[in-house]
Amino acid sequence: MARGPDSARDVSSSGPPTVLEIYSDFCDLPYHTAVRWLSCGKLLFRFYSLRNEIDVFLTKKDRADPQVSDPTWLSKLSFLVDITFHMNELNLKLQGKNNLVYDLYRIIKGFWRKLSLFEAQLERENFSHFYCFKGFCATIAEDVNLNFPKKIIRDLKKYFLKRFSDLDRIESDILLFQNPFDCNLDDVPVGLQMKLIDLQTIDLLKEKHREGKLVAFYRCLPDDDFPKLKNFAADIASVFGTTYVCEQTFSKMKYVKSTHRTRLTDEHLKAILLIGCSNSKPNIDDILKAKRQFHKSH
Incomplete structure (x- = not known):
């Protein structure tokens, strides 16, 4: 019987597991499972870790595939394993009910900076953040062609700029929503400038904002004093950053x-x-106490 995701090791939190751990998990997998708990990144890593065993198996079955032992193809596969691992980490961070648009914007911006770091390090042949690719390069004598990894990183950067351009257009609003006490008033809409100055002089509200709960902070603002600011915050908080x-x-x-x-x-x-x-949890005891008759036939 296949093990579920809770029993599988979480590679997103502690780095890629060892080949022995991968092999032991792989042996527990049936030929078919109705629950698709294997992510693309984990599946790629398992295939890459068992590439030698797979090559031997296919050869014994007279169905040998030359790509499984091709250094050029394996170098591309090893890099795809690593970059998919980083993409899985990003995907996990973007999930969740309570993420506001500014949380998502911060995560996306952070990942784009990571891509810039990867691009610069590849130019210097530094593979510190590519576990499988670095290990593969150490096992072969000839130099690895870095054109493929560089192209993948460049294409990802272009895609992220295009895909999340809507967030870039409202960047000033997102930053204002995140911290109304530290913003450039010249970049703020005219209708909010005067009230922002009043807000920034109230020390109690500054302390409330430092608690880090933005929704609770904007909810505690007096309706009579900051109506436009509260409406602005409600508009930003209601934006769905993901589906x-x-x-x-x-x-x-x-x-x-x-x-x-x-x-x-x-x-x-x-x-x-x-x-x-x-998210509300019913109080079953109080509900039962309020019922005099539990079943109509009794």
């Missing part, structure tokens, strides 16, 4: 609306989804 919440809701609906629930009405489906997507 994670929508996808999670659809996943719950697919689980609830199964073939075994053929009599499930739209009203009941809506009620179940509201319960499943809510």
Whole structure:
């Protein structure tokens, strides 16, 4: 029986595992599993770690593939394993219900700077952040062609600039939302400038902002004194940076609306989804105490 994601080692938090750990996990995998818990990065790493065993197996079956032993192809594969590992880390950081748009913008900006670092280090043939690629380069005598890794990094940088250009256009608003006490008033909309000056003189609100809970900070602002600033904050906080919440809701609906629930009405489906997507925990004891009769037939 295949092990679930909780039992598999989390390579995103502690770096790539050893070949022995990968091999032991690989042996537990069946030929088919209905639960797709293997991410692309983990699957690539497992294949790369077992490339010699796979080559031997295919050769014994008279189905040898020359690419499995081709140094040029393996060098590309090893680099793809590493860059996919970094992409998986980014993907995990972007997930979650409570991420505001400024959190996502900070994460994306940070990853773009990492890509710039990777690009500069590749020019100097420094492979410190590419575990598999560095190990592969150390095992071969000839120099590795770096054109492929450099192209991958350049293409990723271009893609990120294009894909997240919408966030760049509202960068000033995001930074203002993140810290209204440290902003250039010339870059702030005219309707907010005077109120921002008033806000920055209130020490109690500064202390509240230092707690790090932005939603709670803007919620505590007096409605009469800062109506436009609160509306501005509400607009930024309501921006969906990812489709994670929508996808999670659809996943719950697919689980609830199964073939075994053929009599499930739209009203009941809506009620179940509201319960499943809510963070509120019902107090079962109080609910039961309020009920005098638990079943109509009794």
